[in-house]
Amino acid sequence: MKYCNNCGTLVDLRIPEGDTLPRYICSACNIIHYQNPKMVVGCIPEWENKILLCRRAITPRRGFWTLPAGFMENAETLVQAAVRETMEEANAQVKIGDLYAIYNLPDINQVYFLFRAQLLDLNFEPGIESLDVKLFKEEEIPWDEIAFRVIRMPLERYFDECRQGQPHFYMDTIEDIHR
């Protein structure tokens, strides 16, 4: 951030009075421009003993597989975000179930939220951000071609828990996201 988005003047980076962290502050109108983490919301769409994955058509990790997920928008709820992302990336309709996993990614100022979800039918096809959309049994999952650790880790846990009974909500942190 270099300029104030309210008045167009240059901003300073300094700690405001009574605060503890440096913030971008406008040198003319004095507005403080706070920066906060973003929420990424998605789901694990289930159909019988299979789950739906999307093959990414966009960078980063083009060609790799992921769950439908994306940045939450203003004016929506977590569940609405998960439904919308699944429609955008897979043209798939889902009924969202329990929240399954929260992942803190403090290195990149993101928090991931993954819900369990039921596919409502088999009418799905790639959205503009996907090359392919496909149902996978556990033994068919292309583990070496999963786009991100924040997707692979909850999926591994999900299948482990499915084998042992049923998946339960948990929260975790990936500290070294660039590893």
Add this chain to the structure above:
Amino acid sequence: MKYCNNCGTLVDLRIPEGDTLPRYICSACNIIHYQNPKMVVGCIPEWENKILLCRRAITPRRGFWTLPAGFMENAETLVQAAVRETMEEANAQVKIGDLYAIYNLPDINQVYFLFRAQLLDLNFEPGIESLDVKLFKEEEIPWDEIAFRVIRMPLERYFDECRQGQPHFYMDTIEDIHR
């Protein structure tokens, strides 16, 4: 938002190609300035059969009681945010427990996260944003002086569930926040 914070030029509000929502886009450098919901994180600090509330020293709702909670910062986790806010507002040390409640507030582009927490000792005192900090039994809670519905609703549920056994995680939405 009127100006690009990257180059200081005026922004336009329009739907980018391949997108579905209007965004602020710089008319010179073409950067798209996305706006996303913010996370508010706090806890219910418990001590025996009492909980800790803070009386607000700041607007809005100055003089009303609330749980320690505030905007999550970049580079922290949800738990770290809850610990930090409790220290800032009540100078209280807590051990954070299970996530208790998530509230979507789509009208104001916020999502609230409240954890259960154990106070580690009785050394607490008002931080700069609090007029007072005090432990309350259920029958002592000043229900008509709770600052926000998003605090009163989970507290009512929390005490109901405590009486019936123990509190369990849930998610809810407050649709008409300005009512």
